[in-house]
Amino acid sequence: MGFLQQFLDKKRICIQCHNNPDSDTLASAYGLYCFFTDRGIETKIIYSGLKKIDKYNLRYMIEHCGIPIRYVNELPETELLLIVDGQYGQGNVEKFNAPQIAVIDHHMCVQEENERTLIAANYQSCSTIIWELLEEEGYPVKENEKLCVALLFGLFVDTASFYDLYGERDIRMRLALGGEYPLFDRLIKSCMTVAELMIVSDAIYNHYFEYRKKFAIVSALKCDQSILGIIGDFVIQVDRILVSFAYTEINGGYQISIRSCDNKILANQLAASLCEGIGSGGGHAQKAGGRISIEKYEDIYGKEDFFEFLIRKLNEHIPDAVE
Ligand SMILES: [Mn+2]
Numbered sequence: 001m002g003f004l005q006q007f008l009d010k011k012r013i014c015i016q017c018h019n020n021p022d023s024d025t026l027a028s029a030y031g032l033y034c035f036f037t038d039r040g041i042e043t044k045i046i047y048s049g050l051k052k053i054d055k056y057n058l059r060y061m062i063e064h065c066g067i068p069i070r071y072v073n074e075l076p077e078t079e080l081l082l083i084v085d086g087q088y089g090q091g092n093v094e095k096f097n098a099p100q101i102a103v104i105d106h107h108m109c110v111q112e113e114n115e116r117t118l119i120a121a122n123y124q125s126c127s128t129i130i131w132e133l134l135e136e137e138g139y140p141v142k143e144n145e146k147l148c149v150a151l152l153f154g155l156f157v158d159t160a161s162f163y164d165l166y167g168e169r170d171i172r173m174r175l176a177l178g179g180e181y182p183l184f185d186r187l188i189k190s191c192m193t194v195a196e197l198m199i200v201s202d203a204i205y206n207h208y209f210e211y212r213k214k215f216a217i218v219s220a221l222k223c224d225q226s227i228l229g230i231i232g233d234f235v236i237q238v239d240r241i242l243v244s245f246a247y248t249e250i251n252g253g254y255q256i257s258i259r260s261c262d263n264k265i266l267a268n269q270l271a272a273s274l275c276e277g278i279g280s281g282g283g284h285a286q287k288a289g290g291r292i293s294i295e296k297y298e299d300i301y302g303k304e305d306f307f308e309f310l311i312r313k314l315n316e317h318i319p320d321a322v323e
Contacts, residue, residue, distance in 0.1 A: 003118050004133050004136075004137055007041075007082070008039055010041055010080050011041065012042045012044075013080045014043075014045075014080065015032050015084060016045075016046055016047065016086075016093065017085065018084075019092045020049055020050075022058070023061060023150075023153045023157045024127055024154035024158045025084055026058065026067055026150065028085050029045045030147060030150050031134055032104075032130060034147055044070065044076055045067065045068055046070050047072070049094050053071075055226075057187050060190060064183055065150045074096075079100060080099070081096060081098035084130070087105050087119065088101050089111060092291065103119060104118045104126060106129055108121050124159050124165065124170040125154050125155040127152075127154030127155050128155060128173045130151065145179075148181065149183045151173065152178070192227065200223075200227060200230060200234075203231055203246070207235065208311070214241055217314070221248065222248055222249060228257035231246040231257070232244045232257045232259040243259065243265055243270070245310060247310070252295065253279065253293045254279075254294070255290075258289070259287055265317075267286055272288075273313075275290045275291070278293060278300055279291045279292035279296065
């Protein structure tokens, strides 16, 4: 029996995207929305958190794919709360009480698993999991062009513009859904604002490079995770750099983004160890991200300058590079 079958007896389902939604969580929610609505279930898509969606390309995606997402402070009445691209109780998923909770995610598992959770870290995007689930149910994804674009765009962003695309199943989805979509072309060419372009160039110009351990730290002015990712993907291409660490200060915390091209230095391990006790971090071997709370940071590390802290931690974590 397919994973989604167990939810078909519901009359109302609420799908929750993680806070500060990205294209992967939006596409995942939309895929499930299409499927459940098709089966006559009243389905809503919601998100919460401190920030409303303001990125140009995400708004463009929502409008042109027709994704009925709503920002809420309270959970609408529902029988089931289904979280996509995040996990229940995690820092970036607003916690709501619901009669039943289900989770579909592709990050490292940090919660208890049961028959209503599907957490598989071997997928590069949650969109890929959703695509497989819909295929399994016989839902004709390919006939829904807007959904194809959404799912591809979810994968695109989570694999740093397909550059990091290596997952077998993820590659399969890209091939299966690939086609000529003007909307997709428009979306992938709108990832950055002019202001962010200036933030990126300034941050890269002022990078810190540790030549012995071969890591770089890039501090960017307030910008979002996808921009940090763009910086990381760019910096990691430098021949002498094995680990790139980009960060920015946002909403009382630091967003971090790590890239590694050395298989002895796992980006997800580095993120997790750095954020231990002061936030949460994780991801994949070559790319990872996380968030640190300034309040918790100061509780543990007092007045130590954050930049100095990073240099110290990276020096501890990264072995001397061998040429
Ligand atoms: Mn994702």
